[in-house]
Amino acid sequence: MSMDDIFPEDEKEYEKHKWVEVDGRLMKVLDLEDGNHVLTQILSTNPNDYLTYNPGTMIKL
Incomplete structure (x- = not known):
């Protein structure tokens, strides 16, 4: 980076x-x-969240 x-x-x-x-x-x-929005970071203590939501994923709010 x-x-x-x-x-x-x-x-x-x-x-x-x-x-x-x-x-x-x-x-x-x-x-x-x-x-649109692009996911750049996720804060979670659940490891499965990082498998579901990946940086670069498009998200509609």
Whole structure:
């Protein structure tokens, strides 16, 4: 993972990400221009959640 992925140069890149709750699981998603969202991170203590929800998965809210 590059430094630009962790610390983007443009502050607006941070604003595109938000934390949402989907099916009782806390997830960080990236807002796309077409209204869809891409899962970038999931916070869960259940290992099965990581098999069901993968980074890069498109999510409709």
